Amino acid sequence: MTDTSHKRSAQPQACPFSGAPADSAEHGSCPVSDPFALARAFDAFDGPYQLDPAEALRWSRDQLPVFYAETLGYWVVTRYDDIKAVFRDGILFSPRNVLEKITPATPEAMEVLKSYGYAMNRTMVNEDEPAHMERRRALMDHFIPANLEHHQEMVRRLTREKMDAFIDEDRVDLVESLLYEVPLNVALHFLGVPEDEIAVLRNFSVAHSVNTWGKPTDEQQIAIAHDVGQFWQYAGTVIEKMKAEPEGTGWMHETIRKNVEMPDVVTDSYVHSMMMAIIVAAHETTSLASTNMFKTLLSNREAWDDICADPSLIPNAVEECLRFAGSIVAWRRQVTAPTTLNGVDLPEGAKLLIVQASGNQDERHFEGGDSFDIYRDNAVDHLTFGYGSHQCMGKNIGRMEMRIFLEEMSRRLPHLRLAEQDFTYLPNTSFRGPDHLWVEWDPELNPERAQPQLAHDHQRFPVGAPSRRDIARKVRVTEVRQEADGILGLTLQDAKGRPLPRWSAGAHVELVAGGYDRKYSLCGRSDAPGYDLAILREDEGRGGSRYLHDSVQQGMELRLRGPSNLFRLDEEACAYVLIAGGIGITPILAMADRLKSLGKPYAIHYCGRSRATMALMERLQADHSGHLSLHIKDEGARADLTAIVAALPEGGQIYCCGPERMITALEDLTAERPEGTLHFEHFSAHDTGLDPDKETAFEVELVDSGLTLNVAADQTLLDAIQATGIDVASDCCEGLCGSCDVTVLDGDIDHRDSVLSRRERAANNRMMSCCSRAKNGGRIKLAL
Structure with missing residues (x-):
């Protein structure tokens, strides 16, 4: 292809x-x-x-x-x-067909495989429970982030050796020169497998991929069957060599030892099958993902230049590359x-x-999911590594390698560019990456010729998912205005004049300024070149809004995360009622704009103390006057929420952003309505900070991972989970955004968030891991 x-x-x-x-x-x-x-x-x-x-x-x-x-x-x-x-339900959606040939083997090919004694059995990726978790628990230790740290120097050494060989040339195929051999050597080192000829292993790997996920012709199946059969025999030979070295290091040596210690869990057939599968899995996906990464970044020059100027962006850039152009296109499951x-x-x-x-x-x-953005603050949510109990065990090895490749190349060859070429791919359903990636540069411009130390400098990134705190784009304040009494209006544009990412109704951004990180809903028109915000001054707050009101001036440079949307508009309802209390008008206005553009029936109810304190009135009246009802306290016009809810037609939905008492009242009034009638967003969080003197430690069982953790009184559940190397998305860490939502299987929860509805809390099957805890120090079980 x-x-x-x-x-x-x-x-x-x-x-x-x-x-x-x-x-x-x-x-x-x-x-x-x-x-x-x-x-x-x-x-x-x-x-x-x-x-x-x-x-x-x-x-x-x-x-x-x-x-x-x-x-x-x-x-x-x-x-x-x-x-x-x-992915979450490995029982109902079994992985048993993951390694099944998507194109059935011909009888002739089956005879060839039989002649080699080929007997591929279950491996970690296609094993059902409970066998899967028993094996995973027994073999997981090598993959814990703390145990991977020492591999960084080896990866960097191999990368530099390859780069030293071509840095003074002017053109190279990155696949042949770096991105195939280094991941393979890293894989062999990690596994403890003797290093054999790269070309032989490459032929075997390609054959295994085509055999499982490709569509070979009948004639091709014969040749592939011979390669796969030889690969099977090669894997068996390697196992026998490794068994003769009982003190050997590496994951496969540990697997062989576990085979002796617990033969019912780590069986003979599993060891042979895993040896063959892991040689492919441990390097092929990283090689392809790294190739995709360089192709994507060099095709998006502004992103490449930003990374060269600021290497701290590298961990999130890798996640965005895995999201936008990951090497694993698709996986398989079978319904039980x-x-x-x-x-x-x-x-x-x-x-x-x-x-x-x-x-x-x-x-x-x-x-804006179809656009590439290295500043995307939820890129780590990607599904390239899978999710749940079968999430890729080697994900952090792959991240480590990709970060080092990118850090070394962007530092030593910032003037790198794609050469003119046609990209070819191995046709299959599940893996994707160019066969070759030709790049070029002018060696006379290599910065290390003037600064030799650049060849040896480097940044070290902790193993694991990137920190969201390191992700923020630079924006410039292009307009400052007074939206209403006590409400500051800002328009922000990219500091370098680039287009800002697209956003949808209900989205918010996070401003980073003056040591404060604060979230604000976007309230401008979605097709405008900049982002419009309206910020209420809260003198009794924690200082963020006061700083912005007192310090922000036109032309000032700030940092910004997002946009993200946790208050998303369902565009399929038959009618909409939009209710705003005070500054809660900001996401509501964006929703009204969207519904108007769709031609949907909607009504806006805007509640406030006085006209002078109500932001965005002029635009509401200009764009939505026929849909707008004002409920202004000092004019004696209070909102009759009971009547508003009663008038909602069947199938209609209510969206509300406002104070807690308003949301509580609407929860009461919609309690008998169908699930999904009421959607809400708080514009302030409860005090969710931990007070260790008042907290109780508790125990949590992570059922999918086979782990039991103790969560200390001074520790959040989220921190305890992430310390094990399990990725759980997080954002605000205040119980306000819902990013860290986890599934509860058993146990009583002390809900402290501002995300779940009353009905959702009563169901007791979800919790926000950043702030909620087990009730009274009890034991809980989570689907993680």
């Missing part, structure tokens, strides 16, 4: 289904308006999916997020939340009982192709 999209960006857009040019007669028959026609004709081995799987499945995310692909015999799942739900996924009935035995590449660009989770 060849990708020449970098050469044809000016061409008319092609039909996403047939590939016919937009200006051709054939394009007129493209069934873009019929998602069922697209579903029937979907071919994972055809051009659009192979060239850009996320874009090829945009129609599915928008119209038919779960569909049956007749050519594959699989149900395809494309939205973020659905994919995460599948009849179920429903996003309204689609799935029979027992149904096979699922869950396309992480599509979920990673789902705008329902990632603002």
Whole structure:
């Protein structure tokens, strides 16, 4: 498969289904308006999916997020939340078919494999419970972040050796010169496997990938079967060599020792199968992901230049590359009982192709998900490593390598650029990365020629997920205004004049200024070049709003995180009631703008003490006067919430942002309404800080991970979980945003957040791990 999209960006857009040019007669028959026609004709081995799987499945995310692909015999799942739900439940959605050949082997190929004694069995990725967790627990220790730290110097040494060999040239294929061999050598070192000829292992690896996830012809299957059979025998030979070294180091040596200690858990067949699978898994995905990373960054020059100027951006840039162009496109699951996924009935035995590449660009989770943004503050939410109990154990090794590759290359070759080329890919359903990546540069401009120490300098990044605190773009204040009494209006634009990321109604950003980090909803027009904010001065607050009111001036440079959206508008309802209390008008105004553009029926109820204190009145009256009702206390007009709720038609939804008493009243009034009628966002958090003198330690069982943790009185549940190397997203750490939501399986929860509704708290199956705790020091179980 060849990708020449970098050469044809000016061409008319092609039909996403047939590939016919937009200006051709054939394009007129493209069934873009019929998602069922697209579903029937979907071919994972055809051009659009192979060239850009996320874009090829945009129609599915928008119209038919779960569909049956007749050519594959699989149900395809494309939205973020659905994919995460599948990953989360390893019992209902079994991994047993992960290594099943997506193209069935011919009888002739099966005979070839049989001649080699090929007997591939379960490995970590396709093992059902309880065997999976028993093995994972027994073999997890090497993958804990603290135990990976010492590998950094080895990765850096190998990277520098390869770079030293080509740095004075002017053109190189990064795959051949760096990004294949180093991940393979790192993998072999980590595993404790003897280093054999790279070319031999490469042939074996490619054969295994095509055999499992590709679509070889009948003739190709014979040749591939020979390679796979030889790979199987090679793996067996390596095992025998390693068994002769009982004191050997590395993960496979530990696996062999566990085979002796607990043969019922780590079986003979598992050791042989895992040896073959891990040699591929431990390096192929990192090699492809690293190649994608450099291709993506060098195609987005501003991002590359920002990294060269500020290496602290590297950890999050790696996560954004894994999200936007990860090496794992799709994974598989099999349904073990009849179920429903996003309204689609799935029979027992149904096979699922869950396309992480599509979920990673789902705008329902990632603002402007189809755009590349190294400042994206929730990039770490990507599904490239999977999720739940089967999340990739080697994720932090891959992160480590990618960060070191990027740090070394951007420091020593900041003038690197992509060479003109066609990109080719190995056709398959699940892995993606160019076969070659040609780059070029002028060696006379190598900065280490003038500063030799640059070849030896480096930054060291802690192993694990990046810290959100290191992620912030620079913005400039282009306008300061008084929106109302005590309310400051700001317009912000990118400090370098670049477009700011797109955002959706209900989104917020986080301003970083004067030592304060504060979140504010976006209230301008979504198509405006800048971001508009309205900030209430809170003299009794913690100082952030006072600082902004007193210090911010036009032309001042600030830092900003986001945008993020945790108060998302469901655009499928039949009618909407938007209720704002005071400064809560900011997200409500953006929602009103969106509903107006969609032609949806909506009503706005804006409550405030006085007209003088109510922000954005002029624009509300100009743009939404026919939908606007004002409830102003000093004019004797109070909102009758009972009447407002009673007038809501069946199927309508209420969105409210305001003080706690308003939200509580609406919860009471909608208690008998269907789930999802009321959506709310607090604009202030409760005091959720820990007071160790008043807290009680508790125990938490992480069922999917097979771990039991003690959460100390001076420790949050979130901190305890993250210390084990398990990724849990987090943002505000005040119980206000909902990012750190975890699933509760058992135990009583002391809910301290401002996210869950009364009904959700009563269900007791979710909690915010940043602030909520086990009630009275009890024991809880989580699906992690």
